[in-house]
Amino acid sequence: MVLRFNSPRFALLAFSALFAAIGGTVACGGEEGGLRIGAALPLSGKHANVGGFFRNGYELAVAEANAAGGIEIEGQRQSIELVLYDDKSDASISPSLLERLIAVDGVAALLSGYSTPLVQAQVIVPMRRGVPFMNAGGASQAIFREGNEWVFGALSPVESLASTTLEWLMWEQDHDRLPAPLRVAMVWQNTDHGREYRTGVHTVIERHPDRFTIVLDESFEHLSSDHTSLIVKVRSVESDVFLSDAHEPDFLLQHRAYVEQGLNHVAVSYGARGPERSVREGLGEAVAHLVSAQWWTRDLPYERSRQFVELYEGEHGGPVTEYYPAVAYEAARGLIAAIARAGSTEPAAVRDALMALDLEDSLLPGGRLHFPADSRYQIRNRCVIVQNLPDGGTRIVFPPEAADGPAYLGPGR
Amino acid sequence: MTDFLSVLVSGVLVGTVYAYMAYGLGLIYGVLRVVNLAHGAFLTLGVYVTWWLHFTFGIDPLVSLLVTAPLGFGLGAAVERTLVFRLRDSPPVTTLLLLFGVWLIVRNVLYLVFGGTDRSLLTSYSLESLALGPVTLSIPRIVVSAFSLLGFVALAFVLKRTWAGLALRAVAQDRGAAALSGIPVDRVWATAFGIGSALAMSAGTLMSLFYSVTPEFGARFLLKSFCVVVLGGLTNIGGILVAGIGLGVAEDLTAFYIHTGFRDVVSFLVLVAALVMRRVDAEG
Numbered sequence: 001m002v003l004r005f006n007s008p009r010f011a012l013l014a015f016s017a018l019f020a021a022i023g024g025t026v027a028c029g030g031e032e033g034g035l036r037i038g039a040a041l042p043l044s045g046k047h048a049n050v051g052g053f054f055r056n057g058y059e060l061a062v063a064e065a066n067a068a069g070g071i072e073i074e075g076q077r078q079s080i081e082l083v084l085y086d087d088k089s090d091a092s093i094s095p096s097l098l099e100r101l102i103a104v105d106g107v108a109a110l111l112s113g114y115s116t117p118l119v120q121a122q123v124i125v126p127m128r129r130g131v132p133f134m135n136a137g138g139a140s141q142a143i144f145r146e147g148n149e150w151v152f153g154a155l156s157p158v159e160s161l162a163s164t165t166l167e168w169l170m171w172e173q174d175h176d177r178l179p180a181p182l183r184v185a186m187v188w189q190n191t192d193h194g195r196e197y198r199t200g201v202h203t204v205i206e207r208h209p210d211r212f213t214i215v216l217d218e219s220f221e222h223l224s225s226d227h228t229s230l231i232v233k234v235r236s237v238e239s240d241v242f243l244s245d246a247h248e249p250d251f252l253l254q255h256r257a258y259v260e261q262g263l264n265h266v267a268v269s270y271g272a273r274g275p276e277r278s279v280r281e282g283l284g285e286a287v288a289h290l291v292s293a294q295w296w297t298r299d300l301p302y303e304r305s306r307q308f309v310e311l312y313e314g315e316h317g318g319p320v321t322e323y324y325p326a327v328a329y330e331a332a333r334g335l336i337a338a339i340a341r342a343g344s345t346e347p348a349a350v351r352d353a354l355m356a357l358d359l360e361d362s363l364l365p366g367g368r369l370h371f372p373a374d375s376r377y378q379i380r381n382r383c384v385i386v387q388n389l390p391d392g393g394t395r396i397v398f399p400p401e402a403a404d405g406p407a408y409l410g411p412g413r
Numbered sequence: 414m415t416d417f418l419s420v421l422v423s424g425v426l427v428g429t430v431y432a433y434m435a436y437g438l439g440l441i442y443g444v445l446r447v448v449n450l451a452h453g454a455f456l457t458l459g460v461y462v463t464w465w466l467h468f469t470f471g472i473d474p475l476v477s478l479l480v481t482a483p484l485g486f487g488l489g490a491a492v493e494r495t496l497v498f499r500l501r502d503s504p505p506v507t508t509l510l511l512l513f514g515v516w517l518i519v520r521n522v523l524y525l526v527f528g529g530t531d532r533s534l535l536t537s538y539s540l541e542s543l544a545l546g547p548v549t550l551s552i553p554r555i556v557v558s559a560f561s562l563l564g565f566v567a568l569a570f571v572l573k574r575t576w577a578g579l580a581l582r583a584v585a586q587d588r589g590a591a592a593l594s595g596i597p598v599d600r601v602w603a604t605a606f607g608i609g610s611a612l613a614m615s616a617g618t619l620m621s622l623f624y625s626v627t628p629e630f631g632a633r634f635l636l637k638s639f640c641v642v643v644l645g646g647l648t649n650i651g652g653i654l655v656a657g658i659g660l661g662v663a664e665d666l667t668a669f670y671i672h673t674g675f676r677d678v679v680s681f682l683v684l685v686a687a688l689v690m691r692r693v694d695a696e697g
Contacts, residue, residue: 046529046627089529190674220673223633225431226661228423228551229668229676236416248531252625260542260551261419282533282625286540 034079038101039111045089050114050324056316057328058111071340091121098125108345109335116140126150132350136331140192144376152354152371153378154331158193161271161293162200164383168398170211185216185239189246197245215239227254231261240412245271252282259286266412267291275394277321288390289408293383296323299396305363334369415547420669426554428661429561432654435641437612443585443648444605450512453631454519455610459617460626467534474621481614489610490603523628533625553622560619565654581605640684
């Protein structure tokens with residue numbers, strides 16, 4: 001057989017070879033021929049570790065649905081097949097893999113990858129192609145554009161990290177454990193994430209000017225080579241509370257400088273940073289009493305959360321210390337529930353079902369999975385405030401209905 | 414005044430780190446006239462080897478220097494012998510691309526072996542500090558500064574007081590004349606690349622005392638090293654030390670008195686200014 005360069009067969013082979021080269025391996029779960037949902041995940045490259053958590057979460061939700069007999073589509077029960085590609089943590093590859101999932105694999109809906117820049121690159125595809133896309137990997141509101149009707153977010157906005165932290169501080173003020181107004185020193189990474197954290201802080205403080213006074217509000221560059229001068233600046237403004245929004249490398253360096261300079265605040269929080277194992281490895285006991293806002297924690301007293309922990313740790317060993325697999329699991333569960341309610345794989349029907357979805361047994365803080373139209377279909381749940389304990393464990397300190405003990409408050413100035 | 418002193422001292426300590434990580438880059442450029450884009454790879458390897466030795470065997474990072482420095486020398490000399498040497502008469506851009514390729518390979522191998530998670534290590538003195546009156550000094554940073562100064566003295570001694578140093582300087586000044594006077598230029602090149610890489614890997618070891626590492630670590634500091642080398646004089650080890658400290662102090666004072674966000678801008682303003690000044694000097 002002669003293969004001509006201009007033949008369709010050659011084009012198909014070339015297309016397949018190209019995708020094999022850029023997309024890495026394909027992993028599937030469930031039986032072939034069933035309903036397909038897909039994702040391009042960072043399974044190698046700089047986000048490989050988190051990408052692995054996402055894969056575990058997605059696979060768990062699909063396995064659970066399949067074990068329950070799959071879902072009914074147009075009168076027939078179908079198993080769910082999960083199609084995954086490795087985008088190598090590369091935002092330039094990720095969108096083309098989503099195109100492949102839609103055009104070649106024929107997925108009915110998409111699940112997101114991880115990290116705001118990667119998800120921002122991904123969402124262009126479902127919005128253009130009109131395919132439901134469930135995002136569990138990027139919290140930035142920049143992902144949810146004006147007029148969006150295809151992208152749904154299971155991760156509350158970054159602003160929630162800040163607003164829940166301040167709500168907790170107000171709760172402590174209400175219980176006479178903290179004075180008012182509190183002097184707040186806030187520093188934030190100069191990225192979408194950091195800017196949204198800052199907006200969250202300002203939004204709450206504008207509503208409660210009698211509770212807080214901002215004495216420092218300054219940005220810093222991501223991957224800064226030193227944070228000592230910034231920490232000296234924090235020391236010079238004499239604050240009660242220190243809030244920072246930083247990714248892990250900057251957090252490690254910043255908190256090192258904080259400890260070296262001997263600062264004391266009644267509360268110190270680095271956004272979502274704090275309980276990770278890698279953080280304990282790098283800073284040891286110095287992270288005791290840090291307060292962090294989390295999108296999920298294994299100690300949440302919800303039945304669904306307990307079931308997830310049991311399932312996940314049974315499958316992968318434990319303890320599950322990161323929020324990633326839980327949010328990924330919940331996002332996939334929500335998407336599967338919406339397809340089941342739509343009873344169809346028709347994109348508009350699934351989209352409408354997602355718009356109307358309201359799961360009241362969610363494992364997320366607040367216990368509800370719902371995508372409000374007024375937040376462009378991004379979930380708006382409160383986060384959960386967790387404090388690191390000196391023994392290496394964590395404790396939920398807010399909201400009160402989930403708290404398992406009072407927070408330790410530092411000596412302050 | 415306390416704040417000013419704290420920031421000033423912090424700037425000096427950071428600056429000595431900048432200098433230490435730039436010595437190797439300056440030495441290699443001085444002798445081989447090669448901009449070593451693989452420098453970031455050696456820095457990163459230094460941190461990873463140190464982290465691995467600490468994580469697996471509990472070896473203190475400072476003891477790891479006994480492993481990383483010789484390993485860096487061996488790897489550097491091997492890269493020079495097997496790759497750079499073959500392109501010795503090619504246009505500079507060829508070597509530049511080759512070494513960039515080496516960096517990409519190392520980076521991807523590190524991703525495969527260690528993944529993209531931030532790795533950091535904790536020793537008994539990692540978070541210790543020393544109070545000198547109102548100023549607090551970080552013990553790890555003092556240690557790294559001491560090694561930076563020691564590295565400078567050792568390098569200056571080798572270059573000024575030993576036959577090997579004489580050979581290095583001779584090849585740096587005029588390769589042809591050095592060869593005519595019986596200096597084995599090929600071996601001097603390998604030695605220079607080896608020493609430069611050993612300095613980069615040992616800098617990585619010392620930086621592991623306070624920085625976390627991912628395979629992208631080298632990229633974070635390579636540009637800073639370039640700034641220091643260009644500012645200090647491409648072949649001048651003493652100039653590199655002074656430039657490193659100057660840059661560290663300028664960055665910290667800018668961050669404190671103007672805005673933290675301008676910290677990195679200082680490096681690049683300095684780089685541009687230094688390049689323009691050199692151009693003016695050359696034309697003048």
